[in-house]
Amino acid sequence: MARGRPKGADATRTAIVEAAMRGFAEKGFAATGTREIAALAGTNVASIAYHFGGKDGLRLACAEHVIALMGGVLDQVRQGDLPSDPAIARAALTAVVRRFVTFLLLDPQARSVASFILRELSEPSPALDLIYRALLEPVHRRACATWGVATGRDPESPDVRLAVFATIGQIVYFNFARPVIQRRMDWPSLGPAEVEAVADTLAATLHARLDADREHRP
Amino acid sequence: MARGRPKGADATRTAIVEAAMRGFAEKGFAATGTREIAALAGTNVASIAYHFGGKDGLRLACAEHVIALMGGVLDQVRQGDLPSDPAIARAALTAVVRRFVTFLLLDPQARSVASFILRELSEPSPALDLIYRALLEPVHRRACATWGVATGRDPESPDVRLAVFATIGQIVYFNFARPVIQRRMDWPSLGPAEVEAVADTLAATLHARLDADREHRP
DNA sequence: GTCTATAAACAGATAGAC
DNA sequence: GTCTATCTGTTTATAGAC
Numbered sequence: 001m002a003r004g005r006p007k008g009a010d011a012t013r014t015a016i017v018e019a020a021m022r023g024f025a026e027k028g029f030a031a032t033g034t035r036e037i038a039a040l041a042g043t044n045v046a047s048i049a050y051h052f053g054g055k056d057g058l059r060l061a062c063a064e065h066v067i068a069l070m071g072g073v074l075d076q077v078r079q080g081d082l083p084s085d086p087a088i089a090r091a092a093l094t095a096v097v098r099r100f101v102t103f104l105l106l107d108p109q110a111r112s113v114a115s116f117i118l119r120e121l122s123e124p125s126p127a128l129d130l131i132y133r134a135l136l137e138p139v140h141r142r143a144c145a146t147w148g149v150a151t152g153r154d155p156e157s158p159d160v161r162l163a164v165f166a167t168i169g170q171i172v173y174f175n176f177a178r179p180v181i182q183r184r185m186d187w188p189s190l191g192p193a194e195v196e197a198v199a200d201t202l203a204a205t206l207h208a209r210l211d212a213d214r215e216h217r218p
Numbered sequence: 219m220a221r222g223r224p225k226g227a228d229a230t231r232t233a234i235v236e237a238a239m240r241g242f243a244e245k246g247f248a249a250t251g252t253r254e255i256a257a258l259a260g261t262n263v264a265s266i267a268y269h270f271g272g273k274d275g276l277r278l279a280c281a282e283h284v285i286a287l288m289g290g291v292l293d294q295v296r297q298g299d300l301p302s303d304p305a306i307a308r309a310a311l312t313a314v315v316r317r318f319v320t321f322l323l324l325d326p327q328a329r330s331v332a333s334f335i336l337r338e339l340s341e342p343s344p345a346l347d348l349i350y351r352a353l354l355e356p357v358h359r360r361a362c363a364t365w366g367v368a369t370g371r372d373p374e375s376p377d378v379r380l381a382v383f384a385t386i387g388q389i390v391y392f393n394f395a396r397p398v399i400q401r402r403m404d405w406p407s408l409g410p411a412e413v414e415a416v417a418d419t420l421a422a423t424l425h426a427r428l429d430a431d432r433e434h435r436p
Numbered sequence: 437g438t439c440t441a442t443a444a445a446c447a448g449a450t451a452g453a454c
Numbered sequence: 455g456t457c458t459a460t461c462t463g464t465t466t467a468t469a470g471a472c
Contacts, residue, residue: 008455009456012455025340026340026341028247028248028249028337029249030245031247031248031249033447033448034447034449035448043456043457044456044458045457046449046450046451046456046458047455047456047457049448049449050455050456051455054449055447055448118336118340118394119246121396121397122243122244122337122394123244123246123249124397128397158403159415159419161402162403162416163422163423165391165392165399166388166391166420168391169387169389169390169392170384170388171387172387172391173383173386173387173388173391174383174384176336177339177383177387179339179342180350180354183350183355184354184358184379185379197377198380201380201381202384204427204430205381205384207430208426208427209426209427211426212426226437227437251464251465252465252467253464253466261438262440263439263467264438264439264440264467264469265438265439266466267466267468268438272466272467273467437472438471440469440470441468441469442468442470443466443468444465444467445465445466445467446464446465447462447464447465448462448463449460449462449463450459450460451458451461452458452460453456453458453459454456454457454458
């Protein structure tokens with residue numbers, strides 16, 4: 001049986017998860033059938049129940065896949081000691097924003113990952129709990145800490161936490177509103193040049209906000 | 219003509235659309251069954267096919283409902299002449315941000331409306347075209363024009379258009395990421411007090427960005 | 437216009453051969 | 455582990471009574 005993909009149980013698991021990620025991202029959880037996923041993964045329907053216990057188990061496995069994938073990108077954020085100098089903290093935040101928006105707009109895997117999280121936010125499931133604890137909460141907390149160093153403010157104050165959320169919101173918006181943005185910007189395609197323009201705009205907003213924070217609360 | 223009666227055909231149409239909006243927003247298009255919609259609307263399954271031709275027709279009818287509903291809110295944005303003074307333009311943008319975020323977070327109808335648009339962005343259908351032309355494009359263009367007055371920059375320059383998108387992104391993020399935000403902010407509920415905190419943060423970011431724009435490009 | 441009953445296609449889960 | 459065949463329930467669409 002030549003299927004064009006590696007054999008073995010582990011390869012099958014991976015193939016199913018990746019096929020499910022594509023389906024869930026493009027059409028949603030309920031709209032993506034197990035038969036469709038199995039066919040896309042080059043296997044049969046029963047293997048989904050065998051490997052994941054059912055469709056819900058597959059959804060959880062996708063969440064773990066998302067965490068592992070995004071964790072690799074964001075580990076650079078969580079790793080290492082907190083910057084001690086405001087200027088360095090500011091540069092670190094800028095770098096994270098640029099790296100994050102580049103990943104979200106250019107990496108082909110990012111599309112399904114972001115879409116998966118977005119759908120979990122609309123229809124919360126146990127998978128969202130997992131993603132929140134392993135991904136969203138630690139990253140947000142670390143970003144708040146860095147923001148605190150950059151501005152001299154209390155990192156866990158409501159306003160700093162909200163400002164960090166607003167910054168994240170800007171970034172992810174450019175991912176999921178892509179069809180509207182491309183149309184309004186007259187961008188036939190969204191390549192590195194366009195991403196740099198977006199990153200420049202987001203960095204400018206970030207810098208303006210950080211500077212304002214430092215001025216008003218020294 | 220005999221209309222406005224609670225039991226007429228028009229009332230049935232409205233009830234079905236509103237029930238469908240709730241279902242589509244909470245669980246998605248595919249996951250919401252026609253039986254469930256009919257039951258929620260207090261009618262039977264067959265009436266959906268009778269009034270809308272089928273489930274797809276109901277989806278288009280929901281898009282028109284969204285446009286009509288948001289049109290009422292956004293007419294306040296589009297109405298009147300453009301401000302001529304930078305300070306007034308700045309105040310106008312601030313007011314729009316505050317009104318928009320308050321609407322998105324407090325109005326019960328806004329939740330399903332925003333969620334419907336969000337799902338259209340993930341799974342584009344003919345409804346998205348309609349919403350873009352009638353709603354998103356005019357509002358964004360008007361916001362860019364006001365931004366131009368407030369900062370003295372070219373309203374249709376790529377960076378202004380992107381900055382306006384970023385501002386919009388911040389706002390809508392607080393709508394769809396609500397479960398994550400409530401959890402991280404330790405907010406058991408999201409009422410007027412919490413919305414004001416969000417609005418303050420967004421207004422601060424807006425002001426910082428506008429001031430930076432005016433300084434660097436007088 | 438509203439509703440019941442039904443049709444035809446679909447879903448996810450599973451038993452059992454290999 | 456992989457797969458076919460099948461079970462059970464649900465979906466949308468529709469025919470026809472009222």
